[in-house]
Amino acid sequence: MSPSLTDFKVLSFDCYGTLIDWETGIWTQLQPFIAHLPPNHPFQDRDTLIRRFNEHQRQFQRDQPKILYNEGLAGCFIKLADEAGIPYEQAEAEAFGNSAGSWPAFPDTVEALKVMKQYYKLVIISNVDNDNVHRTLEGPFAGVEIDAVLTAEDMGAYKPDHNNFRILFDTIEEKFGAGKGQLLHVAKSLPIDHVPAKELGLTSVWIARGPGGSTAMGGDVKEFEGKVAFSWRFASLGEMADEVERAFAGR
Structure with a gap:
């Protein structure tokens, strides 16, 4: 039955x-990062960027199950920036990590x-x-x-x-x-x-x-x-x- x-x-x-x-929150908060990318960079595509971000996040959560979510978000920001060759300040990563409450x-x-x-x-x-x-x-x-x-x-x-x-x-x-x-x-x-x-x-x-x-x-x-x-x-x-x-x- x-x-x-x-x-x-x-x-x-x-x-x-x-x-x-979640996806709009991530995409919106990453706009300053995206603005530094060349027009033809794969991360200019929302779906591509979100999928890559999600892969980094899942890896953080598997490898470091005790890490706080905001710290994991900051870590994902850093990994994306490193992949794209974009300079960043630690304060930018931390602000991104603390953004989920405003999504x-x-x-x-x-x-x-x-x-x-x-x-x-x-x-x-x-x-x-x-x-x-x-x-x-x-x-x-x-x-x-x-x-x-x-x-x-x-x-x-x-x-x-x-x-x-x-x-x-x-x-x-x-x-x-x-x-x-x-x-x-x-x-x-x-x-x-x-x-x-x-x-x-x-x-x-x-x-x-x-x-x-x-x-x-x-x-x-x-x-x-x-x-x-x-x-x-x-x-x-x-x-x-x-x-x-x-x-x-x-x-």
């Missing part, structure tokens, strides 16, 4: 990439979260450091009630580490009396969120933003055939919120 959106008590969300426009929410995020808050407890499980997450909560998410926030800084590792999800399971049991079967994970990234969700038997929703759902940070679903098993696919969080309302209205 297929699950229903009314079966769940708690929604857990990846934040940066699913709720916050914009997707246009549908805030209202969709307010709708879903009527039916579920809301939890963020993020790879971003505490300072940047708190600035997001106070800025782009102002007026949205989030019931719990878990960060890589507090958990000591980055998704897709299974232990982060085990901490999530323990947290919802302790705070809300909910088991894993009452938890629905909502995310964009296939490798970071949906692969471990399948491996751990966690029901998930794919927020498939972008053409065909494929983006530089989220991955291409064709590459992950057999490795992911999301139960729902929506083109946006707003589309999911509409379906949630329909499901509960018809219960």
Whole structure:
């Protein structure tokens, strides 16, 4: 029997990439860097730059699971600058690393979260450091009630580490009396969120933003055939919120 959106008590969300426009945030903050590049440089292409940035970030997180997200962002900035032969100041890298808290929410995020808050407890499980997450909560998410926030800084590792999800399971049991079967994970990234969700038997929703759902940070679903098993696919969080309302209205 297929699950229903009314079966769940708690929604857990990846934040940066699913709720916050990670790619636009990165691209916007890198504009001063891009301005130094020659017109024909590959990094002038947004998708190419974001993919390369994402490769550096994933490497940092694999090699240094204790590194803070803002420090990893700064490290990625330096690696890109070194690759491109662009001079930089350490202060520029640090400012870039501390920018995540100012990145914009997707246009549908805030209202969709307010709708879903009527039916579920809301939890963020993020790879971003505490300072940047708190600035997001106070800025782009102002007026949205989030019931719990878990960060890589507090958990000591980055998704897709299974232990982060085990901490999530323990947290919802302790705070809300909910088991894993009452938890629905909502995310964009296939490798970071949906692969471990399948491996751990966690029901998930794919927020498939972008053409065909494929983006530089989220991955291409064709590459992950057999490795992911999301139960729902929506083109946006707003589309999911509409379906949630329909499901509960018809219960």
